[in-house]
Amino acid sequence: MTDASRWQPSERYPDPSIVALDPSFKRYHLVLSAVECLYRGTRWGEGPVWLGDARCLLWSDIPNNRVLKWDEETGAVSAWRKPSNNANGHTRDRQGRIIACEHLGRRVVRFEYDGSITVIADSFQGKRLNSPNDVVVKSDGSIWFTDPPFGIYAFYEGERHDPELPHTNVYRVDGQTGEITLVADDIDHPNGLAFSPDESILYIVESRAEPRRILAYDVAGATLRNGRTFITCKPGETPDGFRVDVDGNLWCGWGMTAEFDGVRVFNNAGTPIGHIHLPERCANVAFGGRHRNRLFMAAAQSLYACYVNTQGC
Numbered sequence: 001m002t003d004a005s006r007w008q009p010s011e012r013y014p015d016p017s018i019v020a021l022d023p024s025f026k027r028y029h030l031v032l033s034a035v036e037c038l039y040r041g042t043r044w045g046e047g048p049v050w051l052g053d054a055r056c057l058l059w060s061d062i063p064n065n066r067v068l069k070w071d072e073e074t075g076a077v078s079a080w081r082k083p084s085n086n087a088n089g090h091t092r093d094r095q096g097r098i099i100a101c102e103h104l105g106r107r108v109v110r111f112e113y114d115g116s117i118t119v120i121a122d123s124f125q126g127k128r129l130n131s132p133n134d135v136v137v138k139s140d141g142s143i144w145f146t147d148p149p150f151g152i153y154a155f156y157e158g159e160r161h162d163p164e165l166p167h168t169n170v171y172r173v174d175g176q177t178g179e180i181t182l183v184a185d186d187i188d189h190p191n192g193l194a195f196s197p198d199e200s201i202l203y204i205v206e207s208r209a210e211p212r213r214i215l216a217y218d219v220a221g222a223t224l225r226n227g228r229t230f231i232t233c234k235p236g237e238t239p240d241g242f243r244v245d246v247d248g249n250l251w252c253g254w255g256m257t258a259e260f261d262g263v264r265v266f267n268n269a270g271t272p273i274g275h276i277h278l279p280e281r282c283a284n285v286a287f288g289g290r291h292r293n294r295l296f297m298a299a300a301q302s303l304y305a306c307y308v309n310t311q312g313c
Helices: 023-027
Strands: 018-020 036-040 045-051 056-061 066-071 077-081 087-092 098-102 107-111 117-121 135-137 143-146 170-173 180-184 190-195 201-206 213-220 223-232 242-244 250-254 262-266 272-277 282-288 294-299 302-307
Touching: 018 023, 023 272, 036 066, 045 098, 045 302, 056 087, 056 282, 056 294, 087 135, 098 135, 117 143, 117 170, 135 190, 143 190, 180 223, 190 242, 190 250, 201 242, 242 282, 250 294, 262 282, 262 294
Parallel strands: 045 087, 045 282
Antiparallel strands: 018 272, 036 302, 045 056, 045 294, 056 066, 066 077, 087 098, 098 107, 107 117, 135 143, 143 170, 170 180, 190 201, 201 213, 213 223, 242 250, 250 262, 250 282, 262 272, 282 294, 294 302
């Protein structure tokens, strides 16, 4: 029996699984909110995205080759896309269209409102992408994504292939011309990424560095400059996907050991201020709900949520 299957929600407030590591976290902790488990049954949950107009959350179950939908009104979970081409990260563009990273397709795609699918990127300089992992859209319409080879390492999250491009690359697709450019080529397996609230900084997880790191880059138009280490993880700490709130805090999927599994929260100076303990590794998060103050946490086998006293960007 797994820890997740034995887990029970807290019956008292405040929920002891939500812990302040710094006094500043108290302003973000809603004492009368507890962690809820909304669903169990994924093999590796990832890539959540909130659809406010449909009042639902989509998230990936990569090895099971499906994208699931959780309905806010009923709590029902159904398959939104199956097969999903082993989709991983999702986001929405400025027109509300869904953008997805596909491991099996080795591409980034957009779902149009007429039901058609547009390929945003599937190659660079004549070579196939590895397995796009996570994606964000800037206010100018440009699409930024990471491309590690996790999906082509084995017949599990995609299909095994030899990579044609380095495992260090991050790309940008121009929102007007569709041109794809390389914006970073020195990150060991780039993973989750997110902009600061004013889009002046792009944070990127370096998921195979030892120790693991979250990097920060200054955004200069269509390029990145001044790459530096923003967070250096301790042994046993493994960051994955994350989101940024309106105050610039990073809410990061965290884990790989029982001590660290859950969501680690950092302020915009890189100081850890809070932690939400979960019984399993959390891969990625998304803010949603009517006021963007409900934190959805896509863990390995389950989907969790809690309300917080901030809003996602």
